[in-house]
Amino acid sequence: MTRNRFIDLPLAAVAMLVYVSLYLPILLIFLLSFFSMRRGKVNWDTFSLSWYAKLLENDALGGALWNSLLVGSLAVTAAAAFATSAAILVRSRPDSHSARLLEYVIFLPFLLPPIITGLSLLIYFREAGVGRGILTITVGHTLFVSAIIYRIVLTRLNALSRNLVEAALDLGATRIQTFRFIILPNLRMPLLTGGLLAFALSFDETMITLFLSGTDATLPVRLYAMMRVGFTPTINALVTLILGFSILLTVAVALAWRRNADSARMTSGEGRT
Amino acid sequence: MDAPDTDSRHEVAGDRTPLLRIRGLGVRFQDFEAIRPLDLDVLNGEFLTVLGPSGSGKTTLLRTIAGFQQPTAGRIEFDGRDIADVPINRRPFNTVFQDYALFPHLTVRENVAFGLRVRGIARATRDARVEDALGIVELEDLGDRYPAQLSGGQQQRTALARAMICEPRLILLDEPLAALDATLRRQMQKFLKVVQRRSGITFVFVTHDQSEAITVSDRICVMRSGSIEQIGTPRDLYYRPRSRFVAAFFGASNILEPCRIESTGEDTTMVSTPFGTIRVDGPPPRVREGLALAVRPEALVPAAGDACNRIECEVVSVSFVGSETITELEHSRTRHVLTMKTRSDPSTRQPVVGSRLEVGFDAAACALVKGARE
Ligand SMILES: Nc1ncnc2c1ncn2[C@@H]1O[C@H](COP(=O)(O)OP(=O)(O)OP(=O)(O)O)[C@@H](O)[C@H]1O
Ligand SMILES: [Mg+2]
Numbered sequence: 001m002t003r004n005r006f007i008d009l010p011l012a013a014v015a016m017l018v019y020v021s022l023y024l025p026i027l028l029i030f031l032l033s034f035f036s037m038r039r040g041k042v043n044w045d046t047f048s049l050s051w052y053a054k055l056l057e058n059d060a061l062g063g064a065l066w067n068s069l070l071v072g073s074l075a076v077t078a079a080a081a082f083a084t085s086a087a088i089l090v091r092s093r094p095d096s097h098s099a100r101l102l103e104y105v106i107f108l109p110f111l112l113p114p115i116i117t118g119l120s121l122l123i124y125f126r127e128a129g130v131g132r133g134i135l136t137i138t139v140g141h142t143l144f145v146s147a148i149i150y151r152i153v154l155t156r157l158n159a160l161s162r163n164l165v166e167a168a169l170d171l172g173a174t175r176i177q178t179f180r181f182i183i184l185p186n187l188r189m190p191l192l193t194g195g196l197l198a199f200a201l202s203f204d205e206t207m208i209t210l211f212l213s214g215t216d217a218t219l220p221v222r223l224y225a226m227m228r229v230g231f232t233p234t235i236n237a238l239v240t241l242i243l244g245f246s247i248l249l250t251v252a253v254a255l256a257w258r259r260n261a262d263s264a265r266m267t268s269g270e271g272r273t
Numbered sequence: 274m275d276a277p278d279t280d281s282r283h284e285v286a287g288d289r290t291p292l293l294r295i296r297g298l299g300v301r302f303q304d305f306e307a308i309r310p311l312d313l314d315v316l317n318g319e320f321l322t323v324l325g326p327s328g329s330g331k332t333t334l335l336r337t338i339a340g341f342q343q344p345t346a347g348r349i350e351f352d353g354r355d356i357a358d359v360p361i362n363r364r365p366f367n368t369v370f371q372d373y374a375l376f377p378h379l380t381v382r383e384n385v386a387f388g389l390r391v392r393g394i395a396r397a398t399r400d401a402r403v404e405d406a407l408g409i410v411e412l413e414d415l416g417d418r419y420p421a422q423l424s425g426g427q428q429q430r431t432a433l434a435r436a437m438i439c440e441p442r443l444i445l446l447d448e449p450l451a452a453l454d455a456t457l458r459r460q461m462q463k464f465l466k467v468v469q470r471r472s473g474i475t476f477v478f479v480t481h482d483q484s485e486a487i488t489v490s491d492r493i494c495v496m497r498s499g500s501i502e503q504i505g506t507p508r509d510l511y512y513r514p515r516s517r518f519v520a521a522f523f524g525a526s527n528i529l530e531p532c533r534i535e536s537t538g539e540d541t542t543m544v545s546t547p548f549g550t551i552r553v554d555g556p557p558p559r560v561r562e563g564l565a566l567a568v569r570p571e572a573l574v575p576a577a578g579d580a581c582n583r584i585e586c587e588v589v590s591v592s593f594v595g596s597e598t599i600t601e602l603e604h605s606r607t608r609h610v611l612t613m614k615t616r617s618d619p620s621t622r623q624p625v626v627g628s629r630l631e632v633g634f635d636a637a638a639c640a641l642v643k644g645a646r647e
Binding site (some may be wrong): 160161163164166167168169170171172173174177181182185186265 | 339341361362363366367368370372374376377378387388390391392421435436439
């Protein structure tokens, strides 16, 4: 296709407009967490970290942050164990009906509207007599993020020669040795990538968590609650912090993703020197 | 169904004892019979090649011996004992896979050491044996590379060293040279043969390339749709094919059919064919019905007044392909087409297309085989 300046230029302008309108509010929140505004103009002389200091005084927020990190780590660990076993199972008999069914079960919570997932779990836990708290949130997040880890792990398993397991057994390894020496080392990068991505998802998850958190709120849920009481500049500071952390996570995921792709190329033997 | 082919005349090369005795072995996938019950002896220390077209069940046979595939009938005896209950990791057999299946996260050295490592062999012993194995396959200098940093031939040799390190009684190789280019392939054929002779380990080697099979094997087992068509030495199969299928597979592409036996003597048989009566040397055929006569293209010689079998033909086409000249001939009476392959020679004239030509062949240069209807 030949490039056409008369199309490219307007296209670029539209793209710019879209990006500016998307990012402007975020930029605004960022600025407002440091400066105050008067009559639609940022007053550059009013730089202060006072809103951040207020955040530190708020014990509930500290608790929420801790809850978020705790739920994220627990859910990622559980999801990694669950998704890896499922992926190995599906890989070993990809055409069986039970494998198809297992895939549906894993993908469903990811594809359903979160409100449905959250509500169903809430009803289930109530019937089962499980009180809402860290445990219930963790279960919800585990279900939600398993699909991501599963997909990434399965992709790598598929790239590995099917014969690797047979080769290991053929050379005298037991099933456990085969898993430890052959499969697991090849899943390190996919697990790291999937784990980071899953953690980022868990950290931001709000809807399912709303249904499942009792008094143990996570950071996004706490933020949501604060907004209902009234909009204070502390919220700007909080959002900026969450945003910063999310960006960090995203960068980490992107880096891990790239290294994962590199190691996958090594695995399938394409990266000859 | 045909009874499994067990003609001990061709099966036993020398007086070696069988390492594996396979009896009535069958493998079925749902309603598809990948291996029809067959008998096969693998002799101690031999280089046995399983040869056959795609889908004939070669890989399935190999996987069943290795233990990856459960047989649905029959048994495999190793050193006189049934090994049905011996799991893969306890069988003293090792496999070289078609795609090598090298562990991508381990170096060449670690790959080769794997079999010893999982057996808990002490580090010092392990290292010494790995160096020995790397020496045999000439990879001493590449021990620290990863598989992705090796050429196809080097990967192949790593896989071989890895399979040999545990001193198995049997090495199974599934088309290990298929991914290599022609030159490297020939080198590796020689190399495999040498390694096999020196180590004395029995090799069962799968290929669908008949010239490769002839080059490397002590014996060849030809498979066709899940059954063994014929087993024998390369010379046996080349000069004494027993079926039209084997004859064609080994390049005896001139099939004279139908044949009727006129008379049999001690070592010659007179056969009536559409081309006239032909004399065939060799032991008399075991069956007298449904026979065909296979003649190799290079056995035909032009204007051979002294040959005992002669056929009057018309030249249809002549193609010069370098060291050889290939002539298509049509039998004057029946319109059957024959192919003749002669050594190219600058001093003799090529046959002229459209001219008559009498071609002859020796009584020892043809074989009576089972025909198309079996
Ligand atoms: N797991 C399986 N399920 C069903 N059918 C199978 C299975 N494995 C092999 N087959 C069938 O069994 C037949 C023999 O397969 P096999 O792989 O042994 O052939 P092969 O001689 O090794 O062929 P190639 O030269 O192409 O490797 C084929 O028709 C194949 O489709
Ligand atoms: Mg095969």
